[in-house]
Amino acid sequence: HDPSLKMQLQVQEDPQVSGKNRYKYFTRGGTPNNITSFDNQFLPIRTVGVQTDYRDSETQTEPYSPEYVVLPGSAPELLTLAALKFGRGLPAGLAEVEMIERARAKRAWEATLPPLSDRSQLEKRKRMMEAMERNEWAFREQEIEKLQEIRLDVLMHLLSQREGKQQEMNVKRVDTIWSKLQQKKGVAIKKIRLKHIKEIRKITAKRRNVEGKLERRNRIQDYADYGSQVYAPVSRNGRFPDQNSERFIVKSHFLSTFNGILELEETLPDFVTQPRIRIQRPKKTTKHGTLNYAARREMELAKIHKAIREAKFKGAQPEKPLRFLFKTLKSVPRPPTPTVEQPPEGEEERYLAVIYLQKLIRGRTVQNMMFEGKEKRIELIQELRTTHALQEDKQLLKQAEMEAILALQHERDLQQQKLSTMEDYLSHIEGHVLADMFDFLNKELLRLQEERRIHAIVMLAERRRRIREAEESGLRQVEERRRREEDEIFKQVVKVHQTSVDSYLEDILLKSVQYTAEDQARQEIRKMADEINDIAYKLEQHRTELQSEEIVSELVHGFLIPEAHKVIMRDRVKHFQSRHLLVAHRIIHNEAERIMTNTASAASASSRAAEDVMNQVLTEVEKEMKMTQGS
Numbered sequence: 100h101d102p103s104l105k106m107q108l109q110v111q112e113d114p115q116v117s118g119k120n121r122y123k124y125f126t127r128g129g130t131p132n133n134i135t136s137f138d139n140q141f142l143p144i145r146t147v148g149v150q151t152d153y154r155d156s157e158t159q160t161e162p163y164s165p166e167y168v169v170l171p172g173s174a175p176e177l178l179t180l181a182a183l184k185f186g187r188g189l190p191a192g193l194a195e196v197e198m199i200e201r202a203r204a205k206r207a208w209e210a211t212l213p214p215l216s217d218r219s220q221l222e223k224r225k226r227m228m229e230a231m232e233r234n235e236w237a238f239r240e241q242e243i244e245k246l247q248e249i250r251l252d253v254l255m256h257l258l259s260q261r262e263g264k265q266q267e268m269n270v271k272r273v274d275t276i277w278s279k280l281q282q283k284k285g286v287a288i289k290k291i292r293l294k295h296i297k298e299i300r301k302i303t304a305k306r307r308n309v310e311g312k313l314e315r316r317n318r319i320q321d322y323a324d325y326g327s328q329v330y331a332p333v334s335r336n337g338r339f340p341d342q343n344s345e346r347f348i349v350k351s352h353f354l355s356t357f358n359g360i361l362e363l364e365e366t367l368p369d370f371v372t373q374p375r376i377r378i379q380r381p382k383k384t385t386k387h388g389t390l391n392y393a394a395r396r397e398m399e400l401a402k403i404h405k406a407i408r409e410a411k412f413k414g415a416q417p418e419k420p421l422r423f424l425f426k427t428l429k430s431v432p433r434p435p436t437p438t439v440e441q442p443p444e445g446e447e448e449r450y451l452a453v454i455y456l457q458k459l460i461r462g463r464t465v466q467n468m469m470f471e472g473k474e475k476r477i478e479l480i481q482e483l484r485t486t487h488a489l490q491e492d493k494q495l496l497k498q499a500e501m502e503a504i505l506a507l508q509h510e511r512d513l514q515q516q517k518l519s520t521m522e523d524y525l526s527h528i529e530g531h532v533l534a535d536m537f538d539f540l541n542k543e544l545l546r547l548q549e550e551r552r553i554h555a556i557v558m559l560a561e562r563r564r565r566i567r568e569a570e571e572s573g574l575r576q577v578e579e580r581r582r583r584e585e586d587e588i589f590k591q592v593v594k595v596h597q598t599s600v601d602s603y604l605e606d607i608l609l610k611s612v613q614y615t616a617e618d619q620a621r622q623e624i625r626k627m628a629d630e631i632n633d634i635a636y637k638l639e640q641h642r643t644e645l646q647s648e649e650i651v652s653e654l655v656h657g658f659l660i661p662e663a664h665k666v667i668m669r670d671r672v673k674h675f676q677s678r679h680l681l682v683a684h685r686i687i688h689n690e691a692e693r694i695m696t697n698t699a700s701a702a703s704a705s706s707r708a709a710e711d712v713m714n715q716v717l718t719e720v721e722k723e724m725k726m727t728q729g730s
Contacts, residue, residue: 165534176203190545196553201238205231 169175179202183189191199212227213220308314321327332338353359364372383394390398473480638646 165531165538191542191549193549193553196546196549 169178180188180191180199183191183195188195208227208231213224215221215224321329325331328336328338351359353363383390385391
């Protein structure tokens with residue numbers, strides 16, 4: 100050791116007690132160097148895991164956050180999350196992700212705002228800021244509503260807990276009151292029973308002597324009954340048995356003197372002074388006659404012990420214990436004296452040569468071992484030689500060698516010191532870089548996990564929305580189809596009603612026209628009749644009998660006979676058309692019933708089928724009418 104060699108003191112700016120150098124500030128307590136031995140009899144034994152001056156509550160629980168430097172003129176987005184800490188926003192959840200997205204959207208909106216220097220867009224900037232303020236107020240109202248809902252849920256939970264506790268307290272109170280009443284009831288019942296027993300005793304005592312005769316005392320019965328007044332007088336009669344109790348003490352010389360006790364012991368039997376204790380064997384069977392669990396376990400252990408002993412001795416009989424306190428040993432017979440055979444000729448020389456060869460090999464082996472030991476400890480031998488050297492020139496040479504070696508050691512220590520300093524600095528930088536990198540990777544991992552979780556939630560919501568849209572679209576199509584059918588049915592009904600109204604109005608118009616035509620014809624006929632009457636009256640004044648007969652014959656041939664032929668023809672046509680009309684009515688009714696049963700399937704098809712059937716029926720009726728007219 101060179102006292103001139105001094106290590107450079109390393110002073111770090113950040114010792115990092117809670118960081119990577121934590122292990123340097125915590126160590127296990129050891130024993131002092133000056134204690135060489137302990138007395139095992141007085142040495143306390145205790146298992147120690149860690150010895151520290153810190154409590155468990157004072158240990159570091161928050162993740163390590165490295166220091167950072169912000170370049171002038173830059174505003175990193177990561178600094179917006181500087182207010183978040185572990186347990187208060189970190190690791191980031193859904194609410195923190197929404198806050199970050201809102202902050203990004205607000206920064207993007209601030210970037211889109213027109214500058215204040217442009218006065219032409221001040222109104223636009225004002226409108227945008229008012230809209231953003233309204234959105235922020237709406238978002239704040241939503242947050243307040245959520246907080247109110249959460250508080251309401253907590254309040255309802257607390258109210259339910261309070262009601263539950265109040266119910267439990269009421270039940271306990273009712274139970275205590277009920278138990279007290281039960282105790283009072285028991286005490287009252289006990290008093291009633293005692294009073295009942297007392298009264299029953301009085302009644303039985305009265306029944307014994309109903310006539311009230313006086314009985315003479317029976318002394319023999321009193322002394323024979325140990326519950327009588329002689330042995331147990333009642334205090335209500337004026338007798339107190341506790342007075343003069345010393346007269347009941349038994350005084351005997353067998354109990355008061357030692358000789359009396361010895362005499363008493365001699366008269367007693369042996370089993371009184373020497374009790375015989377009989378150990379009762381435990382029952383190994385149950386009440387059903389089967390072995391209990393302890394007996395079965397004892398039998399199993401006995402079998403296992405027997406098997407182990409048999410396996411241990413392997414068939415050999417173990418030694419039986421001594422029957423008496425000593426054992427007589429038989430003398431061992433002397434073995435016969437061994438004899439050595441005479442070796443053949445030449446065998447002894449060969450045996451000696453082999454022994455000599457073994458000695459040479461062993462000596463060479465020892466020599467090699469010594470040489471190897473010398474080579475291994477050559478430095479120690481040289482050091483011993485240097486210490487025991489007597490020549491002055493050799494000592495000078497050794498001193499020069501020692502100085503050269505010390506100089507080399509000094510240079511090597513300086514080099515190692517520089518290397519250790521460089522390694523410490525590099526490890527410090529690497530620790531900071533790795534800490535930053537791991538922190539960033541951890542945050543990125545959490546962000547990616549949250550992003551994937553949110554993406555999965557969004558995908559599930561989108562899928563649910565699509566399923567609902569598909570269901571709603573199917574329902575909408577069914578509703579639209581049903582609406583179209585109902586509209587078509589309504590149109591057809593309205594059309595039928597309209598046609599019925601048109602036909603009704605047409606019938607009314609035709610009837611009105613017919614009535615007016617008949618009235619007008621009647622009036623004209625009356626007018627013509629009056630004119631004809633006037634002419635006839637004039638002619639009758641000047642006609643003859645022959646002219647009258649001619650007029651009658653003309654009237655009969657021109658009016659009565661054709662009218663009779665017309666009536667006959669009408670009856671024939673009516674009789675002929677009656678069967679055709681009956682067939683037409685049957686066809687119309689059958690088709691109408693078939694159309695009414697098929698209206699639920701398709702209203703448009705039913706309306707077209709009804710029109711076709713009506714057209715077909717009308718054409719058939721027209722054909723029949725034409726045929727009848729032609730005939």
